[in-house]
Amino acid sequence: MINVKLALSALLAEIASWSGLWLLHNHSDAALLSYLAAHALASVLLALCLSPFLVPAADARRQRLPLVALMALLSYAVPVVGFVGSVIATVALHRRRGFAAHKQFSSLPLPEFDPHQQAGGSRRQVGLQSFLANQAVPVPLRMRSLAALGHVSGRIASPMLRMALSDSSDDLRLLAYSMLDAQERQLSQSIHQELQALERARAVEGEAAGPRGLQAAWALSDLFWELIYQGSAQGDVRDHAIQQSLHYCDQVLAQRPDTALLLLRKGRLLHLLADGDGAQSCYQRALDLGLPAARVIPYQAELLFEQRQFAKVQELMCRLEHQQVLPRLRPCIQYWSAP
Numbered sequence: 001m002i003n004v005k006l007a008l009s010a011l012l013a014e015i016a017s018w019s020g021l022w023l024l025h026n027h028s029d030a031a032l033l034s035y036l037a038a039h040a041l042a043s044v045l046l047a048l049c050l051s052p053f054l055v056p057a058a059d060a061r062r063q064r065l066p067l068v069a070l071m072a073l074l075s076y077a078v079p080v081v082g083f084v085g086s087v088i089a090t091v092a093l094h095r096r097r098g099f100a101a102h103k104q105f106s107s108l109p110l111p112e113f114d115p116h117q118q119a120g121g122s123r124r125q126v127g128l129q130s131f132l133a134n135q136a137v138p139v140p141l142r143m144r145s146l147a148a149l150g151h152v153s154g155r156i157a158s159p160m161l162r163m164a165l166s167d168s169s170d171d172l173r174l175l176a177y178s179m180l181d182a183q184e185r186q187l188s189q190s191i192h193q194e195l196q197a198l199e200r201a202r203a204v205e206g207e208a209a210g211p212r213g214l215q216a217a218w219a220l221s222d223l224f225w226e227l228i229y230q231g232s233a234q235g236d237v238r239d240h241a242i243q244q245s246l247h248y249c250d251q252v253l254a255q256r257p258d259t260a261l262l263l264l265r266k267g268r269l270l271h272l273l274a275d276g277d278g279a280q281s282c283y284q285r286a287l288d289l290g291l292p293a294a295r296v297i298p299y300q301a302e303l304l305f306e307q308r309q310f311a312k313v314q315e316l317m318c319r320l321e322h323q324q325v326l327p328r329l330r331p332c333i334q335y336w337s338a339p
Helices: 004-023 029-053 058-077 081-097 128-133 139-151 154-164 170-205 211-230 236-255 260-272 276-288 293-306 310-319 327-337
Strands: none
Touching: 004 029, 029 058, 029 081, 058 081, 128 139, 128 154, 139 154, 139 170, 154 170, 154 211, 170 211, 211 236, 211 260, 236 260, 260 276, 260 293, 276 293, 293 310, 293 327, 310 327
8 A cells, every 4th residue: 555655855956946946046056956855855755655566576676676776766756747657656566466356465485394293192093004005104102002992992903903914013012913913802892701601691591591591692792893893813713603603693583582782783693694684684674673774875885785785785875865974974875875
């Protein structure tokens, strides 16, 4: 914006320069000196007044001083015409560049990103897998991140721990192995305790499962499923865990056939065993018994997708569009709901 005080001062100084010639007689030395002094002051004030319009960009501020000096010299060397011409040239240049060229804030280069820099108190849950796999990260930092997996669920921690078993660092491999072993040992101990509880219940209630036997069988189905869900069981051990979880699930369903949660569990186990018809039947039965659609339909859609029944997959996913679902499932719903 123009400085009004400087503009008025420049105008008054220019008027004073010409007035001095008339007051001190045109041909005297004093008149000439007063004119030159007042005209020089007016030229400098005009250049300072118009300087904000010369180079509006902050990164070109170094060019402003030479331009101000050039404008002042032009106004001083060419009386009247130079004064008026400087104003016209500045206005024309400013309009040609446009107001979009003006930047209110200077641009600063971004600092170099250091992925190894650790913020205080951060556990690096976001991108932790990439962080652990980065061999350039110092081993102590990766060990601290690996140890933090002891505070997250086994479903998240187990794949990362298994990935760390192939790390080049012996310390990291030993830590990952010990943490995996502790998880598996804890589950095995719980399974052993529930098996003993089931044996005691059978000794009291007989082979026909009573309340205690059903409770122990349900717990065993949960524990064997946890081995599968966490990824702790691999290969033949995983197949054995699936069979055992299905066995104890069937024991409970034989006495309580309308248990929707166990029907969903049985459907997922049959799904893993590639029994598509049996899994679909269990999923539908769980829905009929009132289990929320958001908990069942994703598994139904996954099964139908594997069977390449894409039209039915789209139909099911559209049913979930107005349901309360997990945020990670919403991109899938948006994809299948697109026209």
